[in-house]
Amino acid sequence: MDLFFQTLVNGLLIGGIYIAVAAGFTLCFGVLHVIDFAVGEWVMLGAFAVFWLNFFTGVDPLIFLPLIMVLFMIVGYYFQPLLQRVITNQQSNALLMALAFTFGMSILFRGSALTLFGFNQRSLTTFLSGKNFEILGISIPALRFGATVFAVLVTLLFMFLLYKTKLGLAVRAAAERQDVAGLMGIDSSNIARIVYAIYLGLTAMSGTFLGSIFSVHPDMGLRYTLFAFFVVVAGGLGSIQGAILAGIMLGLINSFVAVYVGGQYIFLILFTVLYLILLVAPKGILGKGW
Amino acid sequence: MKFKTKWTIMVVVLLSLSLLLSGCGGPKQSDDGKNAEAERDYFKVGVITSLSGASVYGGNVTRRGYDLWAETVNAQGGIEIGDKQYKVEMVYADAASDPATGADAVERMVTTDEVDFLFGPYTSGVTLGVAPILEKYKVPMITGSAESPLIWKQKFKYTFGSIPAVDLTGSAPVSTLVNEVEGGAKTIAVIGVNDAFSKATAEAFKANAEQLGLEVVKYDIVPEGTDFTPLVGAIKELNPDVLAVGGHEQTHMEVIKAAKSLGFMPKAFLMHYGITTPDFINNLGTASEYVFGGAVWTSDLEYSDELWGSTKEYVEAAEARWGNMPDYTEAASAATGEVYAAALAEIGAVPPLSEEEREQLVDALENIKVDTFYGPIDFANEGDWYHNNVGLQPLTIQLQNGEQKIVGPSDVKVADPIYPVPGWEER
Numbered sequence: 211m212d213l214f215f216q217t218l219v220n221g222l223l224i225g226g227i228y229i230a231v232a233a234g235f236t237l238c239f240g241v242l243h244v245i246d247f248a249v250g251e252w253v254m255l256g257a258f259a260v261f262w263l264n265f266f267t268g269v270d271p272l273i274f275l276p277l278i279m280v281l282f283m284i285v286g287y288y289f290q291p292l293l294q295r296v297i298t299n300q301q302s303n304a305l306l307m308a309l310a311f312t313f314g315m316s317i318l319f320r321g322s323a324l325t326l327f328g329f330n331q332r333s334l335t336t337f338l339s340g341k342n343f344e345i346l347g348i349s350i351p352a353l354r355f356g357a358t359v360f361a362v363l364v365t366l367l368f369m370f371l372l373y374k375t376k377l378g379l380a381v382r383a384a385a386e387r388q389d390v391a392g393l394m395g396i397d398s399s400n401i402a403r404i405v406y407a408i409y410l411g412l413t414a415m416s417g418t419f420l421g422s423i424f425s426v427h428p429d430m431g432l433r434y435t436l437f438a439f440f441v442v443v444a445g446g447l448g449s450i451q452g453a454i455l456a457g458i459m460l461g462l463i464n465s466f467v468a469v470y471v472g473g474q475y476i477f478l479i480l481f482t483v484l485y486l487i488l489l490v491a492p493k494g495i496l497g498k499g500w
Numbered sequence: 501m502k503f504k505t506k507w508t509i510m511v512v513v514l515l516s517l518s519l520l521l522s523g524c525g526g527p528k529q530s531d532d533g534k535n536a537e538a539e540r541d542y543f544k545v546g547v548i549t550s551l552s553g554a555s556v557y558g559g560n561v562t563r564r565g566y567d568l569w570a571e572t573v574n575a576q577g578g579i580e581i582g583d584k585q586y587k588v589e590m591v592y593a594d595a596a597s598d599p600a601t602g603a604d605a606v607e608r609m610v611t612t613d614e615v616d617f618l619f620g621p622y623t624s625g626v627t628l629g630v631a632p633i634l635e636k637y638k639v640p641m642i643t644g645s646a647e648s649p650l651i652w653k654q655k656f657k658y659t660f661g662s663i664p665a666v667d668l669t670g671s672a673p674v675s676t677l678v679n680e681v682e683g684g685a686k687t688i689a690v691i692g693v694n695d696a697f698s699k700a701t702a703e704a705f706k707a708n709a710e711q712l713g714l715e716v717v718k719y720d721i722v723p724e725g726t727d728f729t730p731l732v733g734a735i736k737e738l739n740p741d742v743l744a745v746g747g748h749e750q751t752h753m754e755v756i757k758a759a760k761s762l763g764f765m766p767k768a769f770l771m772h773y774g775i776t777t778p779d780f781i782n783n784l785g786t787a788s789e790y791v792f793g794g795a796v797w798t799s800d801l802e803y804s805d806e807l808w809g810s811t812k813e814y815v816e817a818a819e820a821r822w823g824n825m826p827d828y829t830e831a832a833s834a835a836t837g838e839v840y841a842a843a844l845a846e847i848g849a850v851p852p853l854s855e856e857e858r859e860q861l862v863d864a865l866e867n868i869k870v871d872t873f874y875g876p877i878d879f880a881n882e883g884d885w886y887h888n889n890v891g892l893q894p895l896t897i898q899l900q901n902g903e904q905k906i907v908g909p910s911d912v913k914v915a916d917p918i919y920p921v922p923g924w925e926e927r
Contacts, residue, residue: 464726
């Protein structure tokens with residue numbers, strides 16, 4: 211029975227660490243209608259930014275979380291107009307163009323990181339690394355627990371922003387119909403920049419945790435792009451609640467299959483589930499997606 | 501219209517940059533025309549390895565080995581054939597850690613760059629992708645890295661390997677843990693990643709464990725990119741004496757991190773390739789201590805060598821050039837060049853090599869035995885390890901104070917194995 215609960219906790223914690231990435235990613239799609247293929251590379255850049263900050267200052271990587279958030283929000287705010295040019299209505303196939311553009315970006319970032327930072331694997335050691343605590347005989351990895359608490363908190367904060375503030379109302383209006391929102395006096399291009407900034411901030415901060423749990427290297431992003439896609443598609447494109455639920459589902463499937471079925475079946479079962487979701491509920495598990 | 505033109509230019513620039521930076525470009529084009537090619541007075545040596553993608557670290561480890569050989573040979577005037585010396589020029593192609601990309605890249609390298617012979621890929625998977633192309637074009641390749649026994653079972657005529665296959669080397673550490681430590685291990689859990697080398701390593705650990713009477717409490721092969729925490733959690737419940745892992749350095753780091761985060765410490769961790777790399781030790785710090793592994797070479801060994809003088813001198817040269825202690829893969833890659841040099845000298849072939857001379861080179865490689873700083877290299881001519889260097893003794897190593905120490909078999913050990921190893925908190 212202990213193993214069951216240990217597996218449950220491990221699953222929840224695996225899902226938990228992807229929530230923040232998935233929430234940002236799905237919002238980016240919901241408002242900007244951009245499927246960002248470079249999401250994993252933004253995770254990687256966030257992890258590298260923290261790595262170098264830690265390297266030069268020796269301060270615990272987790273202390274830099276707010277700084278990373280601000281830094282990448284600024285990057286996002288000024289980078290978004292470039293992306294906007296690709297997805298503007300004047301271009302035909304905006305969605306496809308965005309996909310091609312972000313795919314190119316992911317290769318550019320990955321290649322640049324390889325050239326600039328080299329091929330070595332690096333580790334981020336935080337004050338939580340390697341520690342664990344026990345509750346009722348179940349070991350809880352401190353760093354993963356911290357990552358999950360962090361992801362849940364920022365996502366809640368983010369949802370508060372989205373559903374309880376004026377800015378949030380404007381974001382949701384822009385997500386619904388950008389042109390109509392514009393007619394109502396909402397500066398939708400500025401909203402798009404803010405949304406992209408928040409998305410990058412969330413993603414880069416997740417990079418800090420993911421880099422500490424796993425390792426930091428130029429190729430680390432691919433894994434997170436894959437999981438972000440799973441979570442967002444299963445949760446329903448554009449639905450934040452769906453993404454959270456799908457993130458937890460991903461973690462639980464991962465954990466229970468590894469323990470009770472066999473590690474070799476993880477991806478097979480994961481993607482069969484995704485296929486079935488798309489077949490039965492194309493708008494995601496909550497039916498709230500696009 | 502103006503906007504569109506600007507946009508097009510930007511996309512073209514970005515795409516070109518990304519291709520350039522990610523190393524996706526094809527092999528370096530030679531300026532030599534056909535006539536110049538016929539008069540070439542240096543050997544053109546192809547290197548196909550992973551310079552990007554998931555195996556970029558290991559790919560560069562092999563490249564360092566190959567490059568050091570080339571630099572050393574050129575510094576000494578080149579390969580001596582008869583009374584003349586011929587320098588070597590390295591041509592690189594990126595397999596991008598993918599067998600299909602490797603196959604494409606090597607085909608371009610052979611047809612466009614017209615290399616005389618090749619140094620092979622980092623992973624066994626890519627080697628299996630590349631080898632059939634070399635059969636087609638009849639160009640010899642020696643890999644200084646690939647360790648999966650699957651390669652040699654295919655009996656490729658033009659592919660050779662310097663490191664003995666893992667089913668030969670995996671036996672030593674298991675045997676040490678069962679027979680050469682106090683209270684010998686009784687139970688083992690084995691996990692491996694689903695790629696040619698890692699899976700073969702896990703299979704070798706399992707087969708050897710069963711042969712030696714160990715109880716295998718868990719055996720699982722997982723896809724690359726798996727989160728190891730649940731699996732390690734399940735293994736913690738089974739509490740085996742040994743957790744053995746088949747994988748590359750990243751896998752090993754993640755397994756150790758997962759075990760530490762769950763407070764799980766078996767009596768020993770057994771891993772194979774990767775624990776000897778500087779990244780493993782640098783990133784894990786004290787958590788890397790006491791991990792057992794298998795190898796056929798460490799810097800403690802003493803062999804004499806024509807090019808560098810001795811193992812010690814090679815190690816000094818490698819450390820001075822790359823800033824790190826070389827591991828057995830880097831060493832095997834460096835030694836690989838010495839075999840080519842000896843075989844070329846024996847057949848007296850000068851560059852560029854004709855198809856007939858390449859055939860002679862393959863024959864010479866099959867029959868030659870070269871003593872290097874890495875040990876003797878002698879490729880098998882028949883059987884399940886066809887063209888694999890089977891002459892080296894498998895060693896058990898353990899990381900002690902950040903160094904790889906030979907702890908078995910008992911007749912060659914330089915330090916005693918530490919077992920059971922100290923817990924996480926006691927370090």
